[in-house]
Amino acid sequence: MTRTLAVLSGIACLAFAGQAFARCEDHVPQPKPQNTFAQDVGREFDTILDDGWIEFAVYEDFPPWSYEEAGKPQGVDIEIGRLIAEDIGVEPRFRLVQADETLDADLRNYVWKGAIVGGRVSDVMLHVPYDSDLTCRIEQVVFTGQYAMEELAIAYAISAYPDGDAPTPAYFRYDTVAVENDSLSDFYLSSFGRGAASGTIRRFATTDQAVKALARGDTMAAMGPRAALEAGLGEDLGRDHKLHTPPYPGLVRKDWTIGVAVNHQHRDLGYAVDYAIEKALADGRIQAIFAAHGLTFLPPER
Template sequence: MLRRALLVLAIGVALPGGAFARCEDHKPQPRPQNTFAQDVGRDFDRIIEEGWIEFAVYADYAPWSYEEKGKPAGVDIEIGRLIARALGVEAKFRLVAAGENLEADLLNYVWKGAAVGGRVSDVMLHVPYDSALVCRIEQVTFTGQYATESVAIAYRAADYGEKGPTPPFFRFDPVAVENDSIADFYLTSLIGPVDKIHRYRSTAAAVDGLAEGDTKAAMGPRAELEAGLARHPDGGLKVHSPPLVGFARGSWTIGIGINFQHKDLAYAVDEAIETALADGGIARIFAAYGLTFTPPAR
């Protein structure tokens, strides 16, 4: 799943003992030499000619991408529509299930297609960007960075006041996290497998647990926490991003993935995103969803 992909980035790239110089541990991968045309997506000219572009987005991933009244909604959906408008084509969306890791998702939806009945989409949104990924997954062009996400803490202001808790508080105070997530891993590593860490099936459920009084805080990706606060406007909840001691990867860049054969499409999509960053279009999308926007490193 995506949270496991982020966990791999955190423990395999950024923490002491797991880091490499860029591409130091890289072993070239075999190219997909004999892949049929329908399995590697459409080129840019065909997209323009046919008048539509398909984006692969994660299903059930509010506030980023989800279904609302039978239609796709979320920040990533709006960013896809923004890109399509810039290209002068119609945006179509394919809500996909997250696999065991990011490599599997990119194989299934970007550069090859699943082994049984699989096909790729033109663009995949919400792809975490890291230089190690660029080295390791040669069949994908990583580009179009459009936001930065970070780990944060939601809390009840009545319990902590305006300052808010930091991770060491959770040696004593109950905290909600998504099971097997980057926040779960971090807290378990920092303070041990204590019974104060309450695990939920999702970050959204963790915030619901906080709002219901089961815990005093919740920890996870800031956008997901802020979306949870919007569901509980009368809960007296706040979010902050305190320093995370011993955590080298508390934030990450979000971008897109495109089949490596379609460089012209990658350039066009990146230009559309760069323009939307410059004119405030992407910032306005975040504001419309009540989310904090942090520009990406590009």
Template structure:
């Protein structure tokens, strides 16, 4: 399972990196995206199910990344995680049954949207009604005529977990990893950032491990002094003597990004309904409570 989990996380990190480098001024939304740069390679066709059909059928299918703790994974036959609980909340408020669909991460987020939102995989594929955990960026979203991003439900933040004994006076910042050993997930955003921070000068101090769990175990064992990773994946693995903070990440375009829900543009009424549900669930505390139950810090998104 851990090998599959690493692959999903690695590919998702690459997808996030691809999305985040496209950031631009909000006021220029879509103005600089000519039609030939938009990524749809298929003509619009009737696809998916409308809000009315979902209610008539009594169920909604939601695509979620597999082996992606604490967001979505299967254990002992039970599909669980933060994204699963939020998907169930949406289904409950719509008055329908949730049918979760665990999916593999593709090589890019572009491919995930094509496979699960607006066309379906070429061989045996189909689109789901909703797709969770889509990193949202205005300029990136402008490239998709057939995808709507809605229901922004949280922010993901990069963070550093560290040994309180190793840093008794103040928490470490990325610059200290020129000298101090730090663990990262191999081929992750953290790996790319620290490798490029000093043009490779930190390479001998970077311990590249298969996944964040292994990185946190190395930290607990004293093999490294810190771990850089998304905060949501650090929080559930904190142990005694390990602290976490979110320092400035100098030179990184974005160290935090909103998480949204993607769906076919043909079903905007469903998107409006989902957005209202998410808005209400943040305001009344249901979504923050889901994060608390999974021992993950909730970062409210800008909506």
């Protein structure tokens, strides 16, 4: 299961045009967490302060957000976790985790319950998409601390489009495009024009590999989350390649908010994390993290 798809799976039902519902209208209520058998999951905020450290769950092998390099965690989410820990006054620790089949499963495994075999939860999970409908469906989790937006974009080789006419999805009926396998980009292009682009799509295990294929000249374009495209192209962006966000016919949601998740039993921790992020947005520290990684910062909806 790819990290990108797991991250987006919670809002995938909102991505494509279809029947519209008012917020939570189609949700079947679950037993309220406060009305179920009491169980203590995770550490209380006071325990975190007393222990002097906080653990963040982050996705493994997920550049530029979180990955391991020379045995140490790196990436935008890692640095955001560090500034949260600094504001709270504790040491940051990072747990690089695998993505499961859905966002629901990831939140169950790492935030509110723990995996069935040998599982445990972390104090905070980073890079969790926020949508108001998720709060209806996953009541065991508090979604908070929105720190950025992400959007679907298309990167392309300047040499493939010398007239400056940037490609849109309709171009991929004929032009080759690299995508992450089973990602939102893959699903969208596979269904676009009733499968008109099916013969030109080149699929890779990650968006990073898709971008590398574009950089090698194996494809004319690549489609995926903006940050992954920008990170993959690096200095080539603006020199040999360009990136844009065209209209996506039939796609209701082309961008999404990124925040954090904490167990519903530890709302005081959620308040502290959200306040740390609010201050870091206000004084420009989060924007500086994106700039240091050569990424465009898109302000979150808070």
